[in-house]
Amino acid sequence: MSLYLLRRLGQSLILLVLVSLIGFALIHLAPGGPLAQFTLTPGMSSADLARIAHQMGLDRPLPVQYWEWFRRLLIGDWGLSYRDNQPVLAVIGSHVPATLELMISSTLIAVLIGTWVGVLGALRRYSIFDYLATIGAMIALSLPTFWFGLVVIYAFSVKLGWLPAGGMYTVGDGSLLDYAHHLIGPAMVLALVTVAIWSRYMRSSMLEVTSQDFVRTATAKGLPRRVVIIRHALRNALLPMITLMGLQLPTLLGGALVTETIFTWPGMGRLFLDSIGYRDYPVVMGLLMFTALLVLIGNLTADMLYALYDPRIRLD
């Protein structure tokens, strides 16, 4: 197993280098490159620009620049935001919790509802329920998330008045209940896609497990169906879902971005859009790198957890 983990770690390091190379390339692709901030300032002579470029090390060979940038990336020096001169990492850090809370709550919904729908679909394969769940999942995956958010706001905030139309807290009210009330809408919208994906994978994972010998053995030795399904089948069917969680991280992050923009949820997605609006490239690039690193680490963690919980992995 340690060999497997080491190999997996090595792969992730290679990926990290590649991801950083892409990020570096994108910075230089940006209009004006890293100098954009200064070229837009009126009254800048080309001599000034050349001096700033020299100060920033932009006249050095690209590999040297990359190395310098990569070194800073690792030690957490991600530059300063154009907008308020705050360190990029601090700006991002202050927006991370809101996004994580949103992602975690919608993942919980997905795990609860998705597992139930998937297991039931697998146990009653080809039934009306299974059929409707399949179509439902496909439609859910086809709905534009941002539009679904608008529809939810229209139905639950405008028409019914049950939910607030956006934000995280009502002004002057900072209670947990108020927060939860604001969380329902965006969590529901983000959960739509995650539930659809989770239930589909749960269904096929459950189908795979229930066709295996040990489940038949459990049934044959007279265990109640309930025990067979929950203790034997479900426990094993849930294992590959750990990997799914890792694999779905980019989708979840993208979905969070979309949801946050509709519900003005103050997370990374909002920050990303605001920063693009202000052409605040350091923050934009920082967020891009941050999410990519998050995905990288998420995948690695999922694989390691899987190896930890599934003894069969240790064999190879």
Next chain:
Amino acid sequence: MTLASASTDAAVVPRRGGRGLRRFARHRLALIGACTIVFLILAAGIGPYINPYDDLHIDILHRFQPPFVGPHLLGTDQLGRDMLARLEMAGRISLTVGFAAMLLSIAFGTIVGMVAGFYGGLIGSVLMRLVDAVLCFPSIFLLLTLAAFVEPTLFTITVIIAATAWMEVSRLVEAQIRALRDRDFAVAAVALGASDRMIMFRELIPNAIAAVIVAATLNVARAILLESYISFLGYGIQPPVPSWGNMLNNAQEYLVSAPWLAIIPGAAITLAVTGFNFLGDGLRDALDPRLDVR
């Protein structure tokens, strides 16, 4: 897409009676999908010639007309423009971008996957690790970053959407080509002295085409979704050229007074995306035996 691996479970459990019902239902869904797409293409293609209203004609006196009551079938927007006419013209743009971005992403993804799968070794690993690396970036973040870099035109929007949608195709094609490369017919072609290019394009790709067609169909759906989102945010197709996404631009503002401004274009996007997803899923079922190359 994500349903891909979820629906390949058929081989795991022995078939039962319900399988027939399900196959039929799926094909009916595919048929519904195909009909929806044809309907949308026709509506966008010839609709504007039938509709008496012009999509750019501003009529302030008759703005915010609700749908289904007046002479404007789907109502009018905040400038009094006919919603149906706008929807049809927007359909032209959105569907065109969807198809064009699909073609680009499929072409690029297939070439990368083909080269990686055929040559393998160092070239293959480098290319496929690159694919892995690009996949680490959530596609919407990548797309919006690129959209902030470029001048938004029909062409650039199409290119950047394709730039964020080719990676899965590469993975798919690489796996197919790698499996096909060692099969007898490919080995025979090598023995006959066919050039690499000949083997790839004449022998391998035709045998992997089923998977590519399925991916292509699903990629249209995805491209339409991505276009609508960045246009909704104002970084995609620029007004006055309408797209389904940018019709939703100001919709949130009028959600209380004129909800149809938000609901109608969104329904069109949903219809198109669902249509392509249904069709792609049905195609995968129909082409299933050839998808399995092992």
